Amino acid sequence: MERDFHMINGDGDKSYAKNSSLQRKAIIATQPMVEKAIQGVRTELQPQSMVIADLGCSSGVNTLLFVSEVITTTSKKIPTDNKTRKSTMEIQFFLNDLPSNDFNLIFRSLEQVKQSTVQNCTNRGLQPPPHYVAGMPGSFYTRLFPCNSVHLFHSSFSLMWLSQVPEHLDNNMNKDNIHIGVSTPPLVAKLYLDQFEKDFSRFLQLRCKELVPSGRMVLTILGRKNSDAIHGGGAINSNFEMLSQALRTLIAEGRVEQEKLDSFNMPLYGPSPDELKQLVQQSQLLDIVDIELFDLTSDVVEKSKLEVGATAAATQDTVHEAIGRNIAATLRAVTESLFASHFGQSIIDDLFTVFAHNVTQQLESPEKKGSVTVISMSLQAKVPKR
Numbered sequence: 048m049e050r051d052f053h054m055i056n057g058d059g060d061k062s063y064a065k066n067s068s069l070q071r072k073a074i075i076a077t078q079p080m081v082e083k084a085i086q087g088v089r090t091e092l093q094p095q096s097m098v099i100a101d102l103g104c105s106s107g108v109n110t111l112l113f114v115s116e117v118i119t120t121t122s123k124k125i126p127t128d129n130k131t132r133k134s135t136m137e138i139q140f141f142l143n144d145l146p147s148n149d150f151n152l153i154f155r156s157l158e159q160v161k162q163s164t165v166q167n168c169t170n171r172g173l174q175p176p177p178h179y180v181a182g183m184p185g186s187f188y189t190r191l192f193p194c195n196s197v198h199l200f201h202s203s204f205s206l207m208w209l210s211q212v213p214e215h216l217d218n219n220m221n222k223d224n225i226h227i228g229v230s231t232p233p234l235v236a237k238l239y240l241d242q243f244e245k246d247f248s249r250f251l252q253l254r255c256k257e258l259v260p261s262g263r264m265v266l267t268i269l270g271r272k273n274s275d276a277i278h279g280g281g282a283i284n285s286n287f288e289m290l291s292q293a294l295r296t297l298i299a300e301g302r303v304e305q306e307k308l309d310s311f312n313m314p315l316y317g318p319s320p321d322e323l324k325q326l327v328q329q330s331q332l333l334d335i336v337d338i339e340l341f342d343l344t345s346d347v348v349e350k351s352k353l354e355v356g357a358t359a360a361a362t363q364d365t366v367h368e369a370i371g372r373n374i375a376a377t378l379r380a381v382t383e384s385l386f387a388s389h390f391g392q393s394i395i396d397d398l399f400t401v402f403a404h405n406v407t408q409q410l411e412s413p414e415k416k417g418s419v420t421v422i423s424m425s426l427q428a429k430v431p432k433r
C-alpha cells in the first residue's frame with residue numbers, strides 16, 4: 048500500500064481532484080460535527096496554538112475545503128474568548144497522506160484558497176486566526192506526530208483502506224472475486240473483518256498517544272448499515288462485483304490470466320456502526336461523543352444529464368452511458384494505482400471501459416446509483432488515570 052497506492056494525481060479529467068464530488072459531500076455533511084469538536088477544544092482546552100491534522104487528505108478541492116472550513120469556524124468568537132486572553136489563538140494544520148500523494152497540487156493551490164477564505168471571513172466581520180499549513184507524509188498506521196501534540200484529528204473517506212490485503216487471505220481463497228462478493232466464503236469475510244479490527248485498533252492507539260488529554264477526533268468512514276458484510280455491503284460490494292465481472296470479460300478475451308484475478312484482493316473494508324463502536328469501546332482510550340450515519344447520493348445522474356443535455360440527440364440511452372462513464376471515472380480515480388500495479392497499466396483503459404458498459408447495462412434505478420453509506424464518529428480522548 049505505502050509503495051503503490053495513490054489517487055490519480057493532478058487536476059486533469061481523470062484526476063481524483065476532478066472525480067471526488069461524493070467524498071466532498073461527506074465533508075460538507077459532517078461539518079457540524081467538526082465545528083462542535085473545534086468549539087469543544089477551544090472551550091475546554093483553550094490552546095494558544097491549536098494543532099489539527101487531516102489524515103488521508105489526498106489532494107484537490109476536498110483537502111482545501113476542510114482547511115477553509117476550519118479557518119472559518121475558528122474565526123467565530125466563542126464565549127471564552129474573553130479579555131483575559133492575551134493573544135489570538137493560532138492554528139497549525141498538518142495534511143497527511145501516503146508519500147505518493149500529490150502534495151504539490153495542494154501547496155500550489157493553498158495560497159489562493161487561504162486568501163479567498165480570509166476575504167470571505169473579513170466580509171462577514173470575522174477575524175481569521177493566523178494559520179500555518181504543513182504536509183506530513185506517512186501511513187496513518189504508523190506514528191506520525193510527537194506525544195501529546197495534536198488537539199484534533201480529522202479523517203474523511205480514508206480509514207476504510209486497510210494497511211494491507213487481509214493477512215492469511217491466500218491465492219484462490221476468494222476465487223473470481225476482488226473483494227467481498229456474494230460468492231465470497233464467510234471465512235474470507237471474517238479475514239477482512241480481522242484485518243480491519245487490527246488496523247483500526249492500532250490507529251486508535253497511535254493517535255491517542257499523539258492527542259493531548261481530552262483531544263478530539265472526527266472520523267468519517269465509508270461503511271455499511273447492515274451487520275452482514277457479504278450481502279449488506281451496498282455500493283462498495285456491488286461496484287467491486289462489477290469490476291470482477293469486467294476482469295472476467297478481459298480473461299475471456301485472453302487479456303488477463305485467471306490466476307491474476309484469483310490472487311488479487313482489494314485492501315478495503317466498509318465497517319458497520321456496531322463494529323466501529325465495539326472497537327472504540329474495546330480500546331478504552333476514547334469516549335464516543337456522537338455517531339451518525341449518512342446516506343450520500345452522488346451527483347452522477349445530474350452531472351451526466353448536464354453533460355449530454357447540450358446535445359439535441361440526447362436520449363435515455365446516452366444519459367445512461369454517461370452515468371456508466373462517470374461512475375467508472377470516480378472509481379478509477381481512487382483504485383487505478385492498485386489495479387495497474389497488479390494487472391499492468393496496459394489493461395486499465397479497457398477494464399474501466401468494460402466496467403462502464405456493464406454499469407450502463409445494469410442501470411435499473413439510475414437515481415439510486417452512486418449512493419453510499421458513511422459513518423461519522425466524534426471521539427474524545429479519555430484523560431489518563433494517574
Ligand SMILES: C[S@@+](CC[C@H](N)C(=O)[O-])C[C@H]1O[C@@H](n2cnc3c(N)ncnc32)[C@H](O)[C@@H]1O
Nearest residue numbers: 070103104105109144145186187203204205208
Ligand atoms: C478517497 S481518498 C479521501 C481523500 C480526502 N480525505 C477526501 O475526503 O476527499 C482516501 C485517501 O486516503 C489515503 N490513505 C489510504 N491509506 C492511507 C494510510 N495508511 N495513511 C495515509 N493515507 C492513506 C489515500 O492515499 C487517499 O488519498
